[in-house]
Amino acid sequence: xxxxxxxxxxxxxxxxxxxxxxxxxxxxxxxxxxxxxxxxxxxxxxxxxxxxxxxxxxxxxxxxxxxxxxxxxxxxxxxxxxxxxxxxxxxxxxxxxxxxxxxxxxxxxxxxxxxxxxxxxxxxxxxxxxxxxxxxxxxxxxxxxxxxxxxxxxxxxxxxxxxxxxxxxxxxxxxxxxxxxxxxxxxxxxxxxxxxxxxxxxxxxxxxxxxxxxxxxxxxxxxxxxxxxxxxxxxxxxxxxxxxxxxxxxxxxxxxxxxxxxxxxxxxxxxxxxxxxxxxxxxxxxxx
Numbered sequence: 001x002x003x004x005x006x007x008x009x010x011x012x013x014x015x016x017x018x019x020x021x022x023x024x025x026x027x028x029x030x031x032x033x034x035x036x037x038x039x040x041x042x043x044x045x046x047x048x049x050x051x052x053x054x055x056x057x058x059x060x061x062x063x064x065x066x067x068x069x070x071x072x073x074x075x076x077x078x079x080x081x082x083x084x085x086x087x088x089x090x091x092x093x094x095x096x097x098x099x100x101x102x103x104x105x106x107x108x109x110x111x112x113x114x115x116x117x118x119x120x121x122x123x124x125x126x127x128x129x130x131x132x133x134x135x136x137x138x139x140x141x142x143x144x145x146x147x148x149x150x151x152x153x154x155x156x157x158x159x160x161x162x163x164x165x166x167x168x169x170x171x172x173x174x175x176x177x178x179x180x181x182x183x184x185x186x187x188x189x190x191x192x193x194x195x196x197x198x199x200x201x202x203x204x205x206x207x208x209x210x211x212x213x214x215x216x217x218x219x220x221x222x223x224x225x226x227x228x229x230x231x232x233x234x235x236x237x238x239x240x241x242x243x244x245x246x247x248x249x250x251x252x253x254x255x256x257x258x259x260x261x262x263x264x265x266x267x268x269x270x271x272x273x274x275x276x277x278x279x280x281x282x283x284x285x286x287x288x
Contacts, residue, residue, distance in 0.1 A: 004053050012041065012048040013183075013190050021178035022049060028176060031117075031135060031157035036180030038162060039225020045180075046116035046158035055156070056113040060102035062122045068130035071103040071117070072140050072149075094144050103134065104149055112153035121164040128171035136174065183226060185212060195230055196237070206246040207233055210256050214263070219271055224262040232261035 006022045008014045014022070022045075025032035034042045050057035060071055076097045084091045106115040120128060134140045138151035159175065161167065183191060185208055192204060211232070215223045224232075235258045236246075245257055255272045256262060263269050 006049050006052050009048050009052050011194060012044060013187060013194065014045075014048070015181075015183075015187060018045075018178060018180060021176065025176035025178075026156055029154055030174065030176045031159050033159045033161065033167075033172070033175040033177045034180060035161050035163055035177075037182055037223070037225060039227045040180045040182060041226065042160040042180060043116070043118050046114055046118075046160075049156060049158065050114040053114070053156075055111065056109055057116065058102045058106045058109075058113055058155070059116045059118065061116075061118045062120055062127075064122050064124075066123050066127070068123075068127050069101075071101040071131065072134065073101050073104055073142060074099040075144050098142065098144060103131075103140075106155040107138065107149055107151040109153065109155070113155045115155040115157045117157065117159045119162060120159050121161040121167065125165060125168070129168050132171060132174065182215075188226065188229070191226060192230070192233060196233060199233065199237070200243075202243040203236065203241075203246075204233075206243040207236060210246045211262070214256065217271070217275065221267050222264055224264075228262055228264070232256075232258060235261055 005019075006014070006026070007019055022032060034045060036042055046059070047057060049055075075094075076099060080091055080094070080097045090096045102115065106113050135157065138154055139148060141148050188208060188211075189204065192199065192208070196204075207229075211224065211229050214220075235241075239258065241257055255269070259269070259272070263272065
């Protein structure tokens with residue numbers, strides 16, 4: 001275990017509760033399970049832990065087709081059959097056809113590393129349980145070569161989930177859990193300042209006001225995330241949009257300029273258009 005403690009870095013703002021959660025998981029030698037809205041920095045967290053604690057990083061990004069054993073190793077029987085047909089001498093050593101997975105790499109790292117298992121909920125429901133034994137005991141057996149692979153150092157394991165499906169109770173019991181809340185305006189201001197240190201305060205204030213007004217609109221299918229806010233601000237600067245162009249007394253008076261960076265589907269754009277139309281209609285009627 002590292003003697004250092006995780007904290008915010010020059011490119012990542014970690015709230016106090018997130019910092020406490022990460023350091024608690026490291027102290028307990030348990031995987032930390034991170035949930036939160038898309039765009040709240042779950043994947044980046046593992047990268048920043050590795051950077052903050054000066055440790056190597058192994059990233060395993062899960063897809064719907066990923067199987068648990070692929071994190072350990074794969075045996076390429078097809079390549080071995082092909083080589084045998086070609087008379088290649090490699091076929092006599094089966095270890096030539098063992099492909100190491102990210103967990104194996106983390107277990108055999110010369111120093112304690114950070115292992116990211118990203119979006120674990122994308123895989124099938126049995127995927128987390130299939131890893132329980134290996135992550136508990138910090139070892140696994142390679143049947144083809146009759147090797148027992150033991151962790152030289154217990155890695156810091158960061159597991160992310162987007163809540164696409166429930167995770168098994170047996171798996172959850174072995175994790176330290178933390179939900180990353182969506183940043184409040186003050187935290188978000190700090191995040192934006194990291195990426196745009198020269199941004200004028202008036203533009204920042206209006207951009208944040210507009211952003212949170214958009215997020216507060218009821219019925220949005222997809223609320224804009226932190227990464228989308230950063231993209232939007234980048235566009236505002238590139239197009240030299242003034243703070244006055246963003247200023248509005250009502251979130252429904254107009255759709256924000258360059259809204260395509262914030263609203264990512266036609267239903268939400270249509271919702272905004274309806275709100276604008278209804279609000280203007282209401283205003284015209286009350287003014288008579």
